Amino acid sequence: xxxxxxxxxxxxxxxxxxxxxxxxxxxxxxxxxxxxxxxxxxxxxxxxxxxxxxxxxxxxxxxxxxxxxxxxxxxxxxxxxxxxxxxxxxxxxxxxxxxxxxxxxxxxxxxxxxxxxxxxxxxxxxxxxxxxxxxxxxxxxxxxxxxxxxxxxxxxxxxxxxxxxxxxxxxxxxxxxxxxxxxxxxxxxxxxxxxxxxxxxxxxxxxxxxxxxxxxxxxxxxxxxxxxxxxxxxxxxxxxxxxxxxxxxxxxxxxxxxxxxxxxxxxxxxxxxxxxxxxxxxxxxxxxxxxxxxxxxxxxxxxxxxxxxxxxxxxxxxxxxxxxxxxxxxxxxxxxxxxxxxxxxxxxxxxxxxxxxxxxxxxxxxxxxxxxxxx
Amino acid sequence: xxxxxxxxxxxxxxxxxxxxxxxxxxxxxxxxxxxxxxxxxxxxxxxxxxxxxxxxxxxxxxxxxxxxxxxxxxxxxxxxxxxxxxxxxxxxxxxxxxxxxxxxxxxxxxxxxxxxxxxxxxxxxxxxxxxxxxxxxxxxxxxxxxxxxxxxxxxxxxxxxxxxxxxxxxxxxxxxxxxxxxxxxxxxxxxxxxxxxxxxxxxxxxxxxxxxxxxxxxxxxxxxxxxxxxxxxxxxxxxxxxxxxxxxxxxxxxxxxxxxxxxxxxxxxxxxxxxxxxxxxxxxxxxxxxxxxxxxxxxxxxxxxxxxxxxxxxxxxxxxxxxxxxxxxxxxxxxxxxxxxxxxxxxxxxxxxxxxxxxxxxxxxxxxxxxxxxx
Numbered sequence: 001x002x003x004x005x006x007x008x009x010x011x012x013x014x015x016x017x018x019x020x021x022x023x024x025x026x027x028x029x030x031x032x033x034x035x036x037x038x039x040x041x042x043x044x045x046x047x048x049x050x051x052x053x054x055x056x057x058x059x060x061x062x063x064x065x066x067x068x069x070x071x072x073x074x075x076x077x078x079x080x081x082x083x084x085x086x087x088x089x090x091x092x093x094x095x096x097x098x099x100x101x102x103x104x105x106x107x108x109x110x111x112x113x114x115x116x117x118x119x120x121x122x123x124x125x126x127x128x129x130x131x132x133x134x135x136x137x138x139x140x141x142x143x144x145x146x147x148x149x150x151x152x153x154x155x156x157x158x159x160x161x162x163x164x165x166x167x168x169x170x171x172x173x174x175x176x177x178x179x180x181x182x183x184x185x186x187x188x189x190x191x192x193x194x195x196x197x198x199x200x201x202x203x204x205x206x207x208x209x210x211x212x213x214x215x216x217x218x219x220x221x222x223x224x225x226x227x228x229x230x231x232x233x234x235x236x237x238x239x240x241x242x243x244x245x246x247x248x249x250x251x252x253x254x255x256x257x258x259x260x261x262x263x264x265x266x267x268x269x270x271x272x273x274x275x276x277x278x279x280x281x282x283x284x285x286x287x288x289x290x291x292x293x294x295x296x297x298x299x300x301x302x303x304x305x306x307x308x309x310x311x312x313x314x315x316x317x318x319x320x321x322x323x324x325x326x327x328x329x330x331x332x333x334x335x336x337x338x339x340x341x342x343x344x345x346x347x348x349x350x351x352x353x354x355x356x357x358x359x360x361x362x363x364x365x366x367x368x369x370x371x372x373x374x375x
Numbered sequence: 376x377x378x379x380x381x382x383x384x385x386x387x388x389x390x391x392x393x394x395x396x397x398x399x400x401x402x403x404x405x406x407x408x409x410x411x412x413x414x415x416x417x418x419x420x421x422x423x424x425x426x427x428x429x430x431x432x433x434x435x436x437x438x439x440x441x442x443x444x445x446x447x448x449x450x451x452x453x454x455x456x457x458x459x460x461x462x463x464x465x466x467x468x469x470x471x472x473x474x475x476x477x478x479x480x481x482x483x484x485x486x487x488x489x490x491x492x493x494x495x496x497x498x499x500x501x502x503x504x505x506x507x508x509x510x511x512x513x514x515x516x517x518x519x520x521x522x523x524x525x526x527x528x529x530x531x532x533x534x535x536x537x538x539x540x541x542x543x544x545x546x547x548x549x550x551x552x553x554x555x556x557x558x559x560x561x562x563x564x565x566x567x568x569x570x571x572x573x574x575x576x577x578x579x580x581x582x583x584x585x586x587x588x589x590x591x592x593x594x595x596x597x598x599x600x601x602x603x604x605x606x607x608x609x610x611x612x613x614x615x616x617x618x619x620x621x622x623x624x625x626x627x628x629x630x631x632x633x634x635x636x637x638x639x640x641x642x643x644x645x646x647x648x649x650x651x652x653x654x655x656x657x658x659x660x661x662x663x664x665x666x667x668x669x670x671x672x673x674x675x676x677x678x679x680x681x682x683x684x685x686x687x688x689x690x691x692x693x694x695x696x697x698x699x700x701x702x703x704x705x706x707x708x709x710x711x712x713x714x715x716x717x718x719x720x721x722x723x724x725x726x727x728x729x730x731x732x733x734x735x736x737x738x739x740x741x742x743x744x745x746x747x748x749x750x
Contacts, residue, residue: 117540117541117544120544120548121544121547121548123548128541128544128545157540158537158540158541158544159537160537161536161537161539161540161541162533162534162535162536162537162749162750164536165492165532165533165536165540166492166503166533166536168568169492169495169496169503169533169568170503171568172496172566172567172568172569172571173495173496173498173566173568173569174566175566175567175568176563176564176565176566176567177552177561177562177563177564177565177566177567177570178563178564180567181563186552187552188551188552188553188556189551189552189553190551190552191547191548191549191550191551191552192547192550192551192552192555192570192571192573192574193543193544193546193547193548193550193571193574194547194548195552195567195570195571196547196567196568196570196571198567199567199568374537375537375750
């Protein structure tokens with residue numbers, strides 16, 4: 001069978017084209033989350049999160065081992081992070097919301113890394129002071145998601161370097177330039193800080209083991225573009241006497257524009273958590289949909305939810321009721337629900353969400369000290 | 376004029392063969408310390424240190440600028456360091472003794488880096504915990520040299536990483552793999568920590584400027600094999616808004632064996648500060664000399680001080696009186712002074728020095744807190 005050549009790119013720095021997730025699972029060598037695993041999570045948590053039900057978290061490494069150990073009474077730790085290069089948008093919140101679900105259901109600690117060094121070294125900002133400042137601004141969004149302050153530790157790399165650097169050089173010593181080049185595509189022009197950086201992102205995988213003084217496996221909920229980091233970390237883990245980190249991978253929330261993921265570099269493609277609710281509404285109202293050219297046509301042939309960014313928004317973040325989501329899909333496809341109405345409803349939900357989030361984000365300013373760890 | 380091809384290697388990790396220092400000055404692009412500069416130092420300090428008089432410190436970068444600024448009332452800072460891969464030997468003490476002279480004469484602060492990360496990353500030790508422990512053992516030798524506790528700051532990289540890492544990544548961002556490869560000879564098999572490491576060694580060049588909140592030039596007294604680090608640091612300094620570090624370079628103290636520098640990897644070639652005085656004496660007594668095969672022959676033709684490791688020891692460390700050193704040279708060349716006698720005298724001086732140093736080293740244990748800075 002001849003297929004059209006698929007052109008898409010997924011690296012920690014670039015997500016481009018229409019992503020074929022099945023191909024990613026194969027290329028990256030991860031495993032799909034199957035029915036058996038879902039049933040197991042359901043048994044353990046009481047209820048499956050809609051992101052699992054809908055396959056928004058779709059792939060993993062050793063999530064089954066995490067559950068095996070958990071069932072034997074061995075607690076794991078959660079680890080995820082954020083590259084503070086600008087304001088947080090709704091796409092970033094998606095894995096954090098899922099991470100909170102895991103924290104709530106499994107009672108686990110969360111180690112949250114703010115990679116101010118990464119965003120400086122890879123050139124997203126000219127000044128380290130900027131990315132460091134953004135780390136703490138972005139931390140407000142993390143806190144606003146509702147993590148448990150007693151079990152959540154947020155740290156910016158440069159302010160936690162006394163703890164992280166010694167772990168990172170142990171990883172680095174076991175990682176050759178060849179390997180880093182093969183995995184991340186470094187070039188002769190790459191700066192030597194960016195080449196070292198993967199070791200800094202690997203370090204928190206072993207942090208819980210070190211802090212607790214006993215081996216503690218981490219589970220990393222994050223978008224699949226971060227997987228290359230865990231690949232090199234998993235290679236060195238046994239050599240350092242630590243358990244391999246496990247990962248659970250999400251898809252990318254689409255942007256409001258046509259194709260591609262939500263990206264902070266295209267401001268109209270995404271809704272920032274700090275957007276005024278009215279501005280966010282306006283962005284939703286001009287979003288790319290799967291609607292027909294005219295109302296008449298749409299009434300007759302229906303819309304195409306599978307390519308519609310508005311429908312995806314409901315699916316990823318704004319409709320956790322599967323039945324209602326299905327009704328919306330059918331109403332769209334039948335031509336009963338027009339884009340204007342559907343967008344308006346989403347705009348209202350987005351505005352409501354933002355108001356609440358911004359309130360929590362404001363309150364988070366007073367809680368920062370409870371969450372942030374520094375050397 | 377045809378010359379025999381000169382085979383010697385000087386890199387931060389390897390010093391091999393008979394070093395041609397004039398060629399090094401040319402190859403590295405440094406400047407020789409000339410009579411004019413020496414006169415200037417003499418005027419400023421009252422008395423020239425024998426290491427300057429004898430050309431043991433023979434080359435520099437911007438030492439003249441350091442003096443220009445000093446004469447205008449602008450204080451500089453001293454920076455040097457040690458790679459803690461084992462016990463300190465007398466060869467290591469040489470630049471430190473000179474550094475103390477500079478501190479005394481110019482009243483400058485000294486920033487002393489213990490590169491526990493380097494010695495781990497470049498494989499001299501298998502465990503970071505070992506090099507870190509050695510850092511503080513070696514610090515006792517530094518303190519024993521007699522630095523001013525109010526003006527001397529000793530730090531181990533991994534315990535000061537919160538301060539150093541943010542500076543290092545600013546250097547690293549401006550240093551490509553190409554450059555690091557050209558300067559240090561990194562290969563595809565090099566680990567990514569070693570590739571980043573030059574930025575950690577560069578960081579203290581800017582530390583005084585950062586800690587004081589005003590630009591403060593550093594002068595680095597060190598053996599010339601460390602110069603490649605300062606070369607890359609000097610390239611990035613203006614881009615970061617800091618003054619270029621200045622350096623003053625020493626020759627290598629020869630080993631007690633024939634040829635090559637004193638090296639901890641050939642234990643009999645060097646005297647460790649922790650050697651029992653009696654053991655040290657024994658090492659001196661079996662040292663390579665420039666003596667003849669028989670007493671008769673030596674009485675007749677004299678010895679060769681220029682190739683004699685014992686004579687070099689007097690010149691580098693154990694005879695600061697130029698006149699007496701000259702008398703010794705002549706007595707050797709004339710055949711009046713035989714190797715046995717000359718070695719015995721050196722052995723006594725070495726033993727006396729070690730006893731005193733070990734006493735101060737013991738006292739230093741109580742002073743460690745006054746010297747060490749950590750995050």
